[in-house]
Amino acid sequence: MHAQRFEHGPVARPAGRRPPSLALVLLAPLLLLVCIAPFLYMQLPAGERSASHLLRPHVALNVPTYSPSTFQAQSASTGAGIVIPLHNNMAALGVSLILELRRLNSTLPIQIYHCFSGELVDETQALLRATDPLGRVEIVDVCALLLANGVFPSHWIALEYQSYLIKVLSLLHTSFDQVMLLDADVIFLESPDTLWTMPGYNQTGTLFFYDRQIHVPAFFNTPMTQPKRPGSRKKTLLHHLFQHFPYSAFGLRQPHLSSQLRASSAWQGKTAHEQDSSIVLIHKTRVAPVVWQVLWHLVHHLRFECAYKPGLSWGDKEYFWLAFALADAPYAFSPFAAANVALPEDMRLHNDTLCGSLAHYLPIETETDATRLLYINGNDVLSPYWRASKQYAVAPNASWNEKEAFLIDRIPSHVTPRRTQRSEEARRAGLNEACLVGQGARHMTDPRFRPQLVQRIQDTIAAARIVQTKPPNNWDAVAARQGSPRA
Structure with missing residues (x-):
């Protein structure tokens, strides 16, 4: 009835077209904003995205939260x-x-x-x-x-x-x-x-x-x-x-x-x-x-x-x-992806697959010298303490001189070439999960490399001769709960 009066009133409109309601007029820009907001958000610089990510008010947790005033060192950060x-x-x-x-x-x-x-x-x-x-x-x-x-x-x-x-x-x-x-x-x-x-x-x-x-x-x-x-x-x-x-x-x-x-x-x-x-x-x-x-x-x-x-x-x-x-x-x-240094037997058994300690190259994408190694995460290269799980050839009761000679003899000679793409080879032929299968090996050509590692091993052995080693206060109990005691 109301529609009929509208169609035949003094201001008739073309059939099939109705004036947009005020709600629709207001809603259209809002819908457009909702659609493009995620895109616009991701175009913000990361720091601004972080600030825009904040919301108020807080909803309280039922656990204690971090308090800088009681947690941080008393002196100002410097x-x-x-x-x-x-x-x-x-x-x-x-x-x-x-x-x-x-x-x-x-x-x-x-x-x-x-x-x-x-x-x-x-x-x-x-x-x-x-x-x-x-x-x-x-x-x-x-x-x-x-x-x-x-x-x-x-x-x-x-x-x-x-x-x-x-x-x-x-x-x-x-x-x-x-x-x-x-x-x-x-x-x-x-x-x-x-x-x-x-x-x-x-x-x-x-x-x-x-x-x-x-x-x-x-x-x-x-x-x-x-x-x-x-x-x-x-x-x-x-x-x-x-x-x-x-x-x-x-x-x-x-x-x-x-x-x-x-x-x-x-x-x-x-x-x-x-x-x-x-x-x-x-x-x-x-x-x-x-x-x-x-x-x-x-x-x-x-x-x-x-x-x-x-x-x-x-x-x-x-x-x-x-x-x-x-x-x-x-x-x-x-x-750059993580690299590995070689174990002593790697080049003999599989010369394109290294299974030793993790290493990283200097993190500059524009660095043209692809051989600039930054660090080795080298517990297995340095540690003078015998652990059965590592299957070390040196005896657990070896002298400090024997341990030093053993570690120096095992200094890596090769490292995985620098790569930007992280990957893992599914066909591992029984190799350890830490081995970088098929990712290649290059010889350590930096003349400083071996002398630096020899010095570090000698310093470690010298300190190990005099420091007291023992478990922390409750090492076994914490290890059982954590599943990841510090090596």
Whole structure:
């Protein structure tokens, strides 16, 4: 009835056309904005995306959250520095690393972090201080400090960090603004100070390095659902994390997946290991504070939830990039894939496949010298302590001289050539998952390489002769709960 009056009224309109309602007129631009907003969002610089990602008000968590006022060192963040977590059984490698850093003309202050006095005895602390010719070594018992500040409710909770996870505590607590977080078994072949000038670090305030690509259904690559159809991708624990993380508790919206994340081997379900954390660079004051909130929540709370019992990470290493990605903060990886150095038998058994310690090239994409190796993650190259699991040929009761000769004899002669593409060969012919199958080998031509490693081994053995080695306060108990005691 109303439609008939409208059609035959004084202002008749062409049949089949009706005037748009006011609601439709207002709704059309809104729909257009909704459609193009994700595209526009991803065109923002990463830092602006991070700021736009914030949401208010916060929804409170029912667990304690990170508090900078009680957590961080009392002094204001200043300057650049090196942070090395240590315990008794790694102290000899820490001593030799300090000497190596100074030989490479790094003059940065060094903070040594440990968890309670039993983990690093007084005599070893004195040796570490005396080792530095510049006298710039500080020892920090971070667990005792955070227990006193109320961060840890009990001594037993703090003991959980007598593990790889002390690296996260060290990063959150250190007074350094520009932090170079190192494992004690890093062997530098270039001055570490060059890393502060790397393009990725200058652009984002971070520099991370890739681990080997190892496709196993574990850690963040644990399957949560099976593919619904052939060729479709399984849902992993990593996908579950990004879908169910409590973003609103940190004033965040669920982030749009960046091209960086979507292109990663981790997101594509091709690896259970994304980051090698033997070297981590972060400029703390350039990082949005919410990143630290997310990092602490991942390590101190979320990893204990039932869904994450498989473990998102082997030790600490994945939590760094995950915190940045969840907070939609910019982060940078080296442009190069992880390499391997050779084991003594590799070139005889399979000369295009190396199975030794992980290594990385200098992370400059425009570097024309493709042979500039930056570091080796070299516990197996340096460690003087016999472990049955390593099947060392040297006897467990060998003399220090015999151990030194054994390690020097095993110095690698070859390394995997530099590559930008991470990959893994499925047909492994029984080779260990850490072997880089078919990725080639090049001879170490740098004349400095072998003398540097000989010196580092000799320094390690000299320190091992005098340091006291013993398990931390509750090594076996923590190892059983963590599944990843520090090597």
